Amino acid sequence: MYFLPLFIGLPLFGAFVLSLIKPRRVGDVLANLINLSLLVISFLLLRFGTLVYKIGGWEPVNGIPIGIYWVKDGLSTLMLIIVNLVALMATIFSVNYMERFTEKNRYYCLFLLMLAGMNGVILSGDMFNLFVFLEIASIASYSLVAFGTGAEELEAAFKYQIMGTIASSFILFGIALLYSYTGTLNMADMARVLATKGTAPVVFVGALFIMGFGMKAAIMPFHAWLPDAHPSAPAPISAMLSGVLIKVLGIYALIRIIFNVFGITPVLSDILMVLGTISLMVGGLLAIGQRDFKRLLAYSSISQVGYIILGIGLGTPLGILGGLLHLLNHSVFKSLLFLNSGAVVYATGTRDMQKLGGLNGKMPVTGGSSFIASMSIAGVPPFSGFWSKLVIIIACLFANRFGFAIWAIVGSIITLAYYMKVQRDVFFGPLREDLRETKEVPGFMKFSMIILAVLCVSMGLLLIPQLRNILLTPAVEVLKNGIEYAGLISY
């Protein structure tokens, strides 16, 4: 239980130290060391069940919690593992990639602040703390999008921040309404009060939260900022933003509140499924027409987030399992694809797919790992994406939602189409004359791409019952049990 503060304390400490010192090697070592230790600790958390950490040791009075609580349950463990895994890979990649930027230590400082914010959102058992950590992560990500300080980066960052601030205002408004109705901020206590006092405000507050967190997650009607913001950031940050930030700030926070505080109702479930299907289709169709490598990946993120929302929105245990597995898979292969695009930019200096071609001969590691990631995201067996999409489609069929199953299959075919296009335009075909001098990227970048590619191949194994019971089943249980989350206040 005393592990939990480390998830926020260590990155905050690292960010503070790195904002003061100059030498680049210290930054590389410190940031990687912090992320490595956080990954190790999050794997250690698998050995525990539910943990509640009360800050300052404030015990509940008459069964009413009065302090700030941090809660670790199955779902938090799953999210902590994936966030810290992608963060470690992104910092290893940054060691070489960020050499071309000035102020590398400032970059690590903002990176660690964003990581602290995300870990805080995952662990928080309290509405207002969730909001505060969400803002820490968001503000760090706005400035990281603008990190290149070119004209396009600044424009994207401004757009992103305006949208993000409106989203945060909606969320804060929703929290204010919930507080005035229930008189508590603790999520478990709030679930208890809502269960006894009636769920009258849930319709309006639920709409505010779906708008607010939906904007953070880039679900379809609220997606406009993502295709600008994600490609403008440096590649490891794009990997973090698309890989985990939209999932933690958007999807995790939304499903935690909808499932565990409000309790899922058929209406909410239908809204989530319809929004998910719209994102899945429209994001995919918009991705086909893109020429910019990273912009295509950004539209693809919108589409894959649609799958996750569709799966979890079903509300059946199988659907939740598929959604969470796809969340895990998408974090791995989308961050790998963004790192690949970073490697291509590093080696050739362009991300326009029509100016690239035939890079497989010159960059075997980048080409090979991006092939694995593309096949995985397109749902080709035996790669990981196939299994999660299969589970989602089967769950739709079992729930008698045949329409949604058909849309999911069509979306998968569209995904295959635009990733074939990426592979053909960038990595296969004849090598262009002006790319003769291209070299493979340096060692650390290769290392993190290889690790992620190996994970892409092997993640399907998580469905084997022995492994599933360790990682996925506890997370599914948390969402399936819904507002029994309220029982946490007796800890």
Next chain:
Amino acid sequence: MVYILPIILFLVGLFGVLVKRNLIKMIISVSIMDYALFLFFALIGYRGEGMPPIELKGAEHVKFVDPLPQALVLTAIVIGLATTALLVGIAVRIYQKYGTFDIEKIRKLRG
């Protein structure tokens, strides 16, 4: 019904963000939305004829205002400050690059 007023203010801010074409006016509108929320929080904690929540000797059974929203508002103000500072910083850099604050003319990214 006094709760309507912050909501109107919130909508004024939202309208400004969506309609205005000048970056600085958009930043001001975002701040107006923030202030509307702070007022809303302060109203939630208000009790008619309530006292500040300080225990005084001799004065028993006094009605207190709810102190928690006030603490939340302080935190939210700090967050709002950070947001505004970053927005203004980015707007200044945009002006250096583009020479204008007009959002219609700042269009290097394709939709």
